[in-house]
Amino acid sequence: MRFITFLTDFGLRDGYTGVVKGVIWKIAPDVQIADLSHSISAQNMLEGALALGRAAPYFPDGTIHLAVVDPGVGTARRPIAAQLGSQFFVGPDNGLLTLLLEHARRENTPVEIVHLNQPRYWLPEVSNVFHGRDIFAPVAAHLANGVHLSALGTTIQDAVELSFISPQKLPNGWRGQIVSIDHFGNAQTNLLPEHLQGMASPRVKIAGVEIKNLVKTYGEAPAGELTVLFGSSGELEIAINQGSAAEHLQIHVGDPLDVLA
C-alpha cells in the first residue's frame, strides 16, 4: 500500500481536490490519499510548509507529499519532486518543502531534488493554471507506481527555501514570534524547550501581558486562564483552557513575544 498526503489552498467547495484524486487514481488505483489541509491561506507558502513539516514525520516510509500552494503556476517557477530519505515531495519550487529539507539535514538523510521536465509523466493536456491536476498529481501517482525520481526530471541543487526567523537572544531571555494559530486559537511560537533551559520561573511577555504559569496541558489551568505550555510539535504555545488565546490577546502570526528568566 502506498500513501499520498495532499495539502493545498484550494478550499473544499469547488471540487478541485476531488479532481486531483481522480487523476491520481486513474494512474495509481491502489494508493490511499490523506488530506492534510485544503484551507491553507491563499498563496501562503509559509503556512503550507509548517503544516507539512509537522505532519510528515508521522507518515509511513514511502509516503508521497503532494503540496500545491502555487501562486506562480504557469510562470517560470519550476515544478519539482524530491526524495528525502524514505519519503517524497511533489509540488511547485517555492519553498513548501523547506521544513522537510531542514529535517533531512538534521538527520543526515540523503536528499535528491529534480526539476520536473518529462511531460510523458503528465496529463496529455497541461493547462497554464492548474498544475496540481495536470503535472503534480500524475507525477505523484507515477512515483507511487514505482517510477524513479531520475526518470521524472533533471537533478537540481538550488530548490527555493523559505527563511524561518530564529529567536533572538536577549540579556535575560529570548525574543521569539508567533508562527501559527490553530483552530482552537492556540498560538504556536518558534521558541523551543532549549530556550527556556535554566530558567527557574520563566515569564512570557506578549501583547502587553505577562504570563507566568507554565503548565503541562490545557486542562491543568483554570478554564479561561492564559497559560504557556509546550505544544504537540514541542514548541512553546500560548493557550487558554477552553478558550481562544489568539482572540483574547488579539495576536497574529508574526507577532513578537519574549521569554524572560
Next chain:
Amino acid sequence: MRFITFLTDFGLRDGYTGVVKGVIWKIAPDVQIADLSHSISAQNMLEGALALGRAAPYFPDGTIHLAVVDPGVGTARRPIAAQLGSQFFVGPDNGLLTLLLEHARRENTPVEIVHLNQPRYWLPEVSNVFHGRDIFAPVAAHLANGVHLSALGTTIQDAVELSFISPQKLPNGWRGQIVSIDHFGNAQTNLLPEHLQGMASPRVKIAGVEIKNLVKTYGEAPAGELTVLFGSSGELEIAINQGSAAEHLQIHVGDPLDVLA
C-alpha cells in the same frame, strides 16, 4: 477490510486530522478511514456524542469509532477503548460514547470497556496535549490489526456518561428541547413518534410560534413555510422547506418546545 470512523473538534485547517491518519496507516496500512466530522464545536462532548450515535449503526461490523473531543487531554481523565457488540470505540473517557452505550443496552449487546494503560500500544513519545495522535490513533490501528481489547488496558465499569434530557409530560402533551441544529438550519429535538401517539392534530409551540402542519418531507410544504416532520434519525424536527428554521425562529440547542394534542 477494516474501517475506522474519525470524529473530532480539530477543524480542517491545521493538518491535525491528516497526522492522525498517518499514525493509523503506519500501523495498519489497510484500513479505510471515514471522516464523520471535524467541525464539532470546540470541547462540546454532547454534540460529538450525538453525531457519533446517529452514524454508528450505519457502519459495518468491526468498525472502530475514533472520537477525540478532549478538553481534558493530559489530565487525570482516562483514555479508554470499548467493544459494543461488533463495533469499537476509542477516545477520552468523557461521555462521547454515551449514545453507543444506550444503544447497546437497548439491544442487549455485550459491552466491555478498558482503561488504556499499556503504553506499548502507543507512540513511543506521548505529548501532554495531543493524545488523538499519540494514544488513540495507535490504539485504534492496533484494534484494526486484531489486538484484543484486554491487551490494551484494564476493564472498567464506570465510564463517564453524559445525561441527555428526556421530554417531560404536560397535561395535554410533552415538553422537549432542541438537541441539534444541522447545516440546513433544521432543528432536531428529543421528541419521538411515541410522544405524538394518539394526537389527531398535534400542535408544536416553539419560540412564540405555533406550527400545525406535520408533513412527511421538506418539499411537501410550500417553500419558506415552517413545518414539523420526523427527521432522518426518527426524531421530531422543525424545518423550513428551502430555508433555515433555526435562523427564522432564532432558536438554539437547548431551547424548549411543546407538542400539544
Next chain:
Amino acid sequence: MRFITFLTDFGLRDGYTGVVKGVIWKIAPDVQIADLSHSISAQNMLEGALALGRAAPYFPDGTIHLAVVDPGVGTARRPIAAQLGSQFFVGPDNGLLTLLLEHARRENTPVEIVHLNQPRYWLPEVSNVFHGRDIFAPVAAHLANGVHLSALGTTIQDAVELSFISPQKLPNGWRGQIVSIDHFGNAQTNLLPEHLQGMASPRVKIAGVEIKNLVKTYGEAPAGELTVLFGSSGELEIAINQGSAAEHLQIHVGDPLDVLA
C-alpha cells in the same frame, strides 16, 4: 478497485457524509470514495451540476458519481441512476447530471437512465428525508459490486435537464455570464476560446470596468491587477493575481459580461 465520487450540499459538520460512506462500505467494502464537494450551496442544482461536470472526465472508467443535492427528497421527484459510457451517475432526477449528458452527446457516448424502483437494492428502512443514505448510497454500492443498471429500475427517456444559458452574439462580440466563482475569487464564465476567435485584442467589459490584458496564467500579471485568462476547464475567467476578482468587482453568479473585438 472501484471508485465513487461524492458531491452534496450537506456541509461537513453533522456527520451526514460519514454515514453515507458507512452505508456504501457495508455493501461494497473495497470501493474508494472521493469527496468532490459537500459545500454546494443548499439546494443549488446548477452549482452541483457544474462541479460534477468539470470533475467527471478526470476519473477512471467505471467511476460512479453519487450526487445528492435534493430539495425534492421524498416527493414525487424520481430517484435515478445512469450509465454514460464507462461512468455512472446516481442521485435525484433534478438536473445534477446535465453536464454529463451534454458531454456524452458531444462524444456520441451511449447513455442509459433508469428510474430507481427496486427497493431490494435500498436500505430496509427508507426515511422520507434522507435518500442519500437510504436509496442512493446503497444503489451506488450495488453498482460498484457489479449489479446491472437494468436490475435497479426501469429505463426512462425524460430525465430532467437544467438549461445553461448560452452566450448571445453581439454586433462586435459576445455577451456571456458568470457561471461560478471559486474559492480564490476567480470568476468562471460561459465564454470559450471559440468566442474570442479572430479578435486581435479582445476587451472584456464587466461591472463597469474594461479589462484588456488577456494573460496565460495568474502570475503573468502584476499582483493586484485585473486580468482575463482561460481557466482550468477551458472557460474564460476573470481573475486578479493574488487577489479576489469577485470581491474587487462585486460580481456574482449570473452577472453579465461582454467580450468585444
